[in-house]
Amino acid sequence: MANSAQARKRARQAEASRQRNSSQRSMLRTHIKNVVKAIASGDAEAAQAAYQKAVPVIDKSAGKGLIHKNKAARHKSRLGQHVRALQS
Numbered sequence: 001m002a003n004s005a006q007a008r009k010r011a012r013q014a015e016a017s018r019q020r021n022s023s024q025r026s027m028l029r030t031h032i033k034n035v036v037k038a039i040a041s042g043d044a045e046a047a048q049a050a051y052q053k054a055v056p057v058i059d060k061s062a063g064k065g066l067i068h069k070n071k072a073a074r075h076k077s078r079l080g081q082h083v084r085a086l087q088s
Contacts, residue, residue: 021066024064024066025061028057028066028067031054031057032058032075032079034053034054035047035051036079037050038051039079039082039086042086044083044086047082047083047086048083051079051080051083055076059072059076
């Protein structure tokens with residue numbers, strides 16, 4: 001248990017940060033899943049639309065430090081490859 005005022009404040013900040021990160025990580029995963037579902041259904045237009053929505057979310061997550069920039073690039077690259085393969 002936090003005994004000092006400083007430790008209590010850090011505990012409050014850590015909890016707020018944990019909830020914010022959890023929410024944003026969930027949103028990121030949801031957007032990625034939407035692209036994967038669209039690719040699995042074979043609908044090229046839906047996959048492209050879902051991919052266009054997912055890219056800014058992935059970039060924002062990397063910018064805020066939620067995920068590493070290389071992981072963001074890897075997600076975008078792999079999803080993009082699948083979407084392009086579906087279109088051709």
